[in-house]
Amino acid sequence: MKQKLTELISQAVETLKANGVLDQSIQPSIALDRCRDSSHGDYASNLALILAKPAQLPPRKLAEQLISAIPHDAMIVKIEPAGPGFINFFIDPFAQHQIIQHIHSERAEFGLSHVGAGKKIQVEFVSANPTGPLHVGHGRGAAYGSALANLLAAAGFSVHREYYVNDAGRQMDILATSIWLRYLEECGEVVVFPSNGYRGDYVREIALDIHQSTHNEYRRHASLVLEDIPADEPDGGDKEVHIDALIARAKTLLGESLYRDFFQIGLNNILKDIEEDLHEFGVDYQQWFSERQLIDTGAVEKALARLRAGGHLYDQNGAIWFASSQLGDEKDRVVVRENGQYTYFASDIAYHMNKLDRGFEQIIDIWGADHHGYIPRVKAAIKALGADDARLSVLLVQFASLWRGDEKVSMSTRSGEFVTLRQLRNEVGKDAARFFYVMRRSEQHMDFDLKLATSKTNENPVFYVQYAYARVCSVLRQLDEKGWERNVSLGMENLALLTEDHELSLITHMARYPEILERAALQYEPHQLTSYLRELAHEFHTYYNAHQFLVDDAALRNARLNLICSAKQVLANGLGLLNITTPESM
RNA sequence: GCGCUUGUAGCUCAACCGGAUAGAGCACCAGCCUUCUAAGCUGGGGGUCGCAGGUUCGAGUCCUGCCAAGCGCGCCA
Numbered sequence: 001m002k003q004k005l006t007e008l009i010s011q012a013v014e015t016l017k018a019n020g021v022l023d024q025s026i027q028p029s030i031a032l033d034r035c036r037d038s039s040h041g042d043y044a045s046n047l048a049l050i051l052a053k054p055a056q057l058p059p060r061k062l063a064e065q066l067i068s069a070i071p072h073d074a075m076i077v078k079i080e081p082a083g084p085g086f087i088n089f090f091i092d093p094f095a096q097h098q099i100i101q102h103i104h105s106e107r108a109e110f111g112l113s114h115v116g117a118g119k120k121i122q123v124e125f126v127s128a129n130p131t132g133p134l135h136v137g138h139g140r141g142a143a144y145g146s147a148l149a150n151l152l153a154a155a156g157f158s159v160h161r162e163y164y165v166n167d168a169g170r171q172m173d174i175l176a177t178s179i180w181l182r183y184l185e186e187c188g189e190v191v192v193f194p195s196n197g198y199r200g201d202y203v204r205e206i207a208l209d210i211h212q213s214t215h216n217e218y219r220r221h222a223s224l225v226l227e228d229i230p231a232d233e234p235d236g237g238d239k240e241v242h243i244d245a246l247i248a249r250a251k252t253l254l255g256e257s258l259y260r261d262f263f264q265i266g267l268n269n270i271l272k273d274i275e276e277d278l279h280e281f282g283v284d285y286q287q288w289f290s291e292r293q294l295i296d297t298g299a300v301e302k303a304l305a306r307l308r309a310g311g312h313l314y315d316q317n318g319a320i321w322f323a324s325s326q327l328g329d330e331k332d333r334v335v336v337r338e339n340g341q342y343t344y345f346a347s348d349i350a351y352h353m354n355k356l357d358r359g360f361e362q363i364i365d366i367w368g369a370d371h372h373g374y375i376p377r378v379k380a381a382i383k384a385l386g387a388d389d390a391r392l393s394v395l396l397v398q399f400a401s402l403w404r405g406d407e408k409v410s411m412s413t414r415s416g417e418f419v420t421l422r423q424l425r426n427e428v429g430k431d432a433a434r435f436f437y438v439m440r441r442s443e444q445h446m447d448f449d450l451k452l453a454t455s456k457t458n459e460n461p462v463f464y465v466q467y468a469y470a471r472v473c474s475v476l477r478q479l480d481e482k483g484w485e486r487n488v489s490l491g492m493e494n495l496a497l498l499t500e501d502h503e504l505s506l507i508t509h510m511a512r513y514p515e516i517l518e519r520a521a522l523q524y525e526p527h528q529l530t531s532y533l534r535e536l537a538h539e540f541h542t543y544y545n546a547h548q549f550l551v552d553d554a555a556l557r558n559a560r561l562n563l564i565c566s567a568k569q570v571l572a573n574g575l576g577l578l579n580i581t582t583p584e585s586m
Numbered sequence: 587g588c589g590c591u592u593g594u595a596g597c598u599c600a601a602c603c604g605g606a607u608a609g610a611g612c613a614c615c616a617g618c619c620u621u622c623u624a625a626g627c628u629g630g631g632g633g634u635c636g637c638a639g640g641u642u643c644g645a646g647u648c649c650u651g652c653c654a655a656g657c658g659c660g661c662c663a
Binding site for chain 1: 588589590591592597598599600601602603604605606607609610611612618621622623624625626627628643644655656657658659660661662663
C-alpha cells in the first residue's frame with residue numbers, strides 16, 4: 001500500500017517536471033507517513049512542504065498541483081491538501097480488508113521482509129565473564145540481543161548469534177583459585193578465604209562437585225598453600241597482591257597441567273550453567289567463541305603483527321602500545337604488558353579481526369553501558385586493520401537498577417549478593433521477564449522493581465497481550481461448543497460486512513505490522529514491537545467488548561472469525577519473535 | 587576537569603528522516619459482568635517536553651551554552 005502510494009507520488013513529480021513546474025534536477029526522497037489522526041486520512045505526505053522552496057511556490061499551491069497530477073487509482077477514495085501543505089490520502093476501507101486474506105495465506109510468514117537481502121550480520125551479546133551465574137543485569141542484554149537478532153532475521157538478514165567467552169585473564173584465575181580454596185575446605189584443610197575471591201555459594205557447590213568426583217587429587221596442605229603469602233587487606237595488606245600470590249601458589253603446587261585441568265572443570269561448570277540458563281530464557285547461540293583459543297592459535301599475535309606492519313604499534317616503558325589516539329581514541333593503549341602478557345584489549349582486537357575476516361557485513365556488539373568508553377579504541381583497531389569502522393555498531397544497554405518496592409537492591413558479583421537471572425525467571429516467569437526487559441529503549445535507564453514484576457496482576461503488560469490471544473482461542477472453543485463450524489471461505493467472501501469502526505481500526509492496525517517489524521529491525525529497536533503488540537491487543541479487547549462475534553448470521557460470523565483469527569496470527573507472530581509463549585487459555 | 591549517555595504527566599515509559607491538537611500503562615476519580623474469560627472495556631482529571639538562546643514554513647526531535655543524574659577516563663576484564 002505504502003509502496004503503491006509512493007509510486008503514484010513519484011509519477012506526479014515526473015508530470016510536474018514535464019510541465020516545467022518543478023526543475024528537472026529535483027530528486028526528492030518521498031516521505032509518506034501513517035496519519036496519527038484518522039480525520040487526516042490514512043497516509044500523509046509532506047512533499048509539498050519540502051519542495052516549496054526549490055519550486056518557489058507556496059506549499060499549499062504546490063500540494064494542489066501535485067494532487068491533480070497523481071494518477072487515479074481505485075484504492076484511493078480521496079486526496080486532499082491540508083494544513084500548511086500536507087497531502088492526505090484516504091484509502092478505500094474495503095481495499096484494506098484484503099489484509100485478512102493475506103494474513104490467512106501467509107500465516108507465520110506474515111510480516112517477514114527481505115530488506116536485509118540475506119546480508120551476513122553478527123550479533124554478539126551477553127558475553128558475561130564466566131565467573132559466576134548470570135544476574136538480572138545480564139538479563140536485559142540477553143532479552144534485547146535475542147529479540148534484536150530475531151527481528152533482523154525476520155527482516156531478511158542472515159543472522160549469526162554469538163557469545164564471546166572471556167576464558168582467559170586474571171578474573172578467571174581468581175575464580176579457579178577461589179574454587180580450589182573451597183575445594184581444599186571440602187578436603188578438610190583450614191584456609192582463610194581471600195577477601196578478593198569469589199564468595200558466592202555457587203563456588204562452594206562447584207568445589208563440592210569436583211571433590212566428589214575427583215576426591216583428593218587436587219589436595220595440598222594448607223600450610224604449603226599459605227606459606228609466605230603476603231597479608232590480605234583485613235590484615236593490613238593489599239588484597240590484589242594477596243590474591244595474585246595465591247594464584248601463583250596454586251599454579252606452583254598443582255603444576256601447570258593439573259592447574260589447567262582444575263581451571264577447565266570450573267570453567268565448564270559455569271559455562272554449562274550459563275548456557276542452560278540462557279536456553280531456558282529463550283536465548284540460543286550459533287557459536288560460543290573462546291578468547292583463550294584466540295590466544296592459543298596465535299590469532300592475537302597475528303593481529304598485532306598486522307598492526308605492527310601498518311605502523312600502529314610502538315614500544316615504550318617495556319610495554320607495546322597501540323597508537324589508537326591517531327584514529328579517534330583519546331589516548332594510546334597498551335596491548336602487551338611489561339610482563340609479556342596480552343591485555344584484554346589485545347585479544348579483543350584479534351576477536352574483531354576475526355569477525356571481519358569471517359565476512360560479516362555488519363557487526364553488532366551489545367555491551368553494558370559502563371563499557372562505552374571502550375568504543376573508540378575498538379573502532380580505532382578496526383580502522384588500523386584496514387576496514388571501515390562503520391561495519392561495527394556498538395549498542396549499549398543501560399543497567400537496570402533493581403528495587404524491591406522502595407528499597408534498592410545492591411548487586412555485586414564478588415560478594416555473592418545479587419539476584420540471578422534464574423531467580424528472576426523463577427519468580428516472574430520467562431515471558432514477563434523478557435517482555436519487561438524489551439519494553440524500554442535499550443539506552444534508557446531502567447528501574448526494575450521485583451515487587452512489581454512478581455505481582456502477577458494486570459501491571460504486567462505481557463499478560464494483556466497474551467490474554468488477547470487466549471480470548472480468540474476461547475471464542476473458537478465456544479464456536480465448537482455451539483456446534484458451529486468455521487467456514488473460512490464464506491467469511492472471506494463476506495469481508496465487506498466488516499464495517500464497524502472497531503473492525504476497521506483493527507484491520508488498519510494489523511496492516512501496519514510489516515512496517516513496524518521492518519522499522520524495529522533496521523533501527524535496532526525491539527521495544528517498537530512490544531508497543532505495537534500492546535496497541536494491537538488493545539484494539540482487539542475493545543472490539544471484543546463492543547461486539548459479539550458468534551452471531552447467528554453465518555456470513556457475518558465467519559467474516560468476524562476470519563478477522564479475529566488474523567489478529568491471533570499477528571499476535572502469535574510478534575510474540576514469537578520475542579520468544580514469548582502464546583497460551584490458549586489463561 | 588574531560589568524554590559518553592539520559593532528562594517528556596505523581597510513577598514507569600512512547601512519540602516512525604524535523605510535521606498537524608505530545609501519547610500509553612500504573613496510580614487517582616466515576617461507570618460497565620443473567621451475554622464469546624472483568625488479567626477486559628468506557629469516560630474524567632493530570633504537561634512551562636530540564637533551563638536559555640539559535641536554525642526554519644514548522645523543533646520534544648537538529649545546533650550552541652548552562653543545570654541535573656548515571657557511567658567512563660588502568661600495563662583490570
